[in-house]
Amino acid sequence: MAAQQDIDNRLPITGALMLATLMNTLDSTIANVALPHIQGSVSAAQDQITWVLTSYIIATAIMTPLSGWLSMKIGLKTMLLVSVGGFTAASMLCGIATSLPEIVIFRLLQGIAGASLIPLSQAVMLNLYPPRLMPRVMSIWSAAVILGPIIGPTLGGWITENLSWRWVFYINLPIGILAFLGLYTFMAHDEGGRERPFDFLGFSSLVTFVLGFQIMVDRGPSQDWFYSKEIWVEAVLSLIGLWVFIVQTATSEHPFFHRDLAKDGNFVGTTVFGFFVGALLFSTSALLPSFMQTLMGYSAIQSGVASMPRGVGSLISFLAIPWLVQRFGARSVLVAGVLLAIWSTWLMGRFDLSMTADPIMIAGFIQGLGTGLMFAPLNTLGYATLDPVHRTEGTIVATMARSLGSSAGISVVQAMLIRDSALAHARLSERISVSDPVVRGVLPTVMDPNTASGLQALNGEVTRQGSMLSYDNVFSWMALSIVLLLPLIIMLKPAPRIPMDREVHAD
Numbered sequence: 001m002a003a004q005q006d007i008d009n010r011l012p013i014t015g016a017l018m019l020a021t022l023m024n025t026l027d028s029t030i031a032n033v034a035l036p037h038i039q040g041s042v043s044a045a046q047d048q049i050t051w052v053l054t055s056y057i058i059a060t061a062i063m064t065p066l067s068g069w070l071s072m073k074i075g076l077k078t079m080l081l082v083s084v085g086g087f088t089a090a091s092m093l094c095g096i097a098t099s100l101p102e103i104v105i106f107r108l109l110q111g112i113a114g115a116s117l118i119p120l121s122q123a124v125m126l127n128l129y130p131p132r133l134m135p136r137v138m139s140i141w142s143a144a145v146i147l148g149p150i151i152g153p154t155l156g157g158w159i160t161e162n163l164s165w166r167w168v169f170y171i172n173l174p175i176g177i178l179a180f181l182g183l184y185t186f187m188a189h190d191e192g193g194r195e196r197p198f199d200f201l202g203f204s205s206l207v208t209f210v211l212g213f214q215i216m217v218d219r220g221p222s223q224d225w226f227y228s229k230e231i232w233v234e235a236v237l238s239l240i241g242l243w244v245f246i247v248q249t250a251t252s253e254h255p256f257f258h259r260d261l262a263k264d265g266n267f268v269g270t271t272v273f274g275f276f277v278g279a280l281l282f283s284t285s286a287l288l289p290s291f292m293q294t295l296m297g298y299s300a301i302q303s304g305v306a307s308m309p310r311g312v313g314s315l316i317s318f319l320a321i322p323w324l325v326q327r328f329g330a331r332s333v334l335v336a337g338v339l340l341a342i343w344s345t346w347l348m349g350r351f352d353l354s355m356t357a358d359p360i361m362i363a364g365f366i367q368g369l370g371t372g373l374m375f376a377p378l379n380t381l382g383y384a385t386l387d388p389v390h391r392t393e394g395t396i397v398a399t400m401a402r403s404l405g406s407s408a409g410i411s412v413v414q415a416m417l418i419r420d421s422a423l424a425h426a427r428l429s430e431r432i433s434v435s436d437p438v439v440r441g442v443l444p445t446v447m448d449p450n451t452a453s454g455l456q457a458l459n460g461e462v463t464r465q466g467s468m469l470s471y472d473n474v475f476s477w478m479a480l481s482i483v484l485l486l487p488l489i490i491m492l493k494p495a496p497r498i499p500m501d502r503e504v505h506a507d
Contacts, residue, residue: 016182025148059111154304317372
């Protein structure tokens with residue numbers, strides 16, 4: 001009866017879930033733009049203000065694996081209502097915070113409440129619709145997941161410059177209230193009580209792995225990676241946690257995550273694929289704003305506008321996905337998405353300091369098309385052969401993989417940028433001899449090496465050119481790395497066709 005009620009109300013439930021997902025993904029990037037303004041408002045040092053981001057990451061890392069067990073114990077509807085209500089309330093508290101400890105604590109609460117929104121909303125969507133409609137449903141759901149991080153920097157820049165950084169958090173209030181009312185009104189009540197015995201060792205080892213990994217990749221660039229004892233400690237703890245979790249899952253009578261997840265080839269393949277997609281493609285979302293603002297001199301709003309075509313490309317893909325999957329199959333569409341992603345990052349590897357915004361917008365549009373063509377087929381293929389009983393746990397594992405991949409990718413590319421910038425600066429400096437008359441002839445007056453200001457200006461330009469070379473190098477390596485994803489697609493089985501009588505029954 002409850003399932004039938006949800007199916008009858010699936011359109012308003014879908015709308016509420018889309019709002020909740022958008023609120024969560026939007027908040028993952030919108031606060032980044034406002035970070036310098038928050039730092040000044042609460043009088044925080046540079047190393048202290050990063051805890052506004054780190055506290056959210058840590059809370060999400062701890063709570064994401066637990067959300068599946070809790071949803072089975074207290075019911076899916078109750079868990080979603082608690083998550084949406086808690087996230088909305090924590091957003092309001094972040095907006096009224098007056099000190100650094102307050103905002104860090106409230107961001108921690110925000111991460112705890114919001115950790116389950118994406119995986120549980122996806123699980124509900126998978127339960128609401130028949131397999132025949134999965135490509136369309138997953139394209140709709142993926143739109144909320146992808147568009148949040150895309151429009152976040154633009155919206156955050158505009159809000160910060162025209163209103164206040166506090167409105168970066170207040171914007172969640174109307175969205176959260178609408179999502180809460182929609183779920184409360186239309187979603188059937190779920191009694192829960194279906195949880196397995198809680199695996200304390202499995203949960204604690206998984207949290208140790210995820211937490212150690214997240215902190216390691218977050219702190220790595222600032223701590224000089226494995227030249228730091230702190231990074232070594234975090235890496236060892238993470239590996240120990242992973243090893244204990246694997247052994248416990250393989251041997252325990254009631255493991256924290258069901259072993260059947262590892263037996264489904266499609267689910268394993270798409271989860272691994274999702275990890276690398278998060279590592280490679282979401283890294284560009286972090287690189288491009290800093291590239292445009294630091295090297296190209298764009299304002300926050302200008303860089304946001306230049307990033308908008310990426311969102312337009314994703315929207316076009318999401319609209320076309322149902323027809324494309326039906327016509328060519330999910331695997332073929334996934335290959336097309338990977339090829340577009342390779343093309344876009346290859347174009348980014350040809351950026352230069354004299355260009356206009358057009359190449360950035362063109363490459364972003366192509367990458368948006370590719371990203372949109374990858375996410376919905378991945379979700380379709382990942383759950384095509386998985387037992388519906390394991391969907392909630394599956395969405396949680398897949399979400400964790402994408403999150404870990406994104407964190408690792410951003411940290412790795414930032415480390416590559418720092419290293420390559422220093423190398424490029426050294427190589428360019430070696431080729432400039434201030435005593436060479438040819439060099440003197442081409443240098444502008446403002447870069448006269450005989451004066452202190454001129455020498456400083458010359459060094460600044462060498463640094464700028466070296467940074468540009470490092471960005472091109474990173475983007476080129478990313479294009480090459482995405483090529484390596486293509487063989488993974490061969491491992492994925494096509495989604496089974498649903499017989500006509502089952503389609504009619506599902507409808």
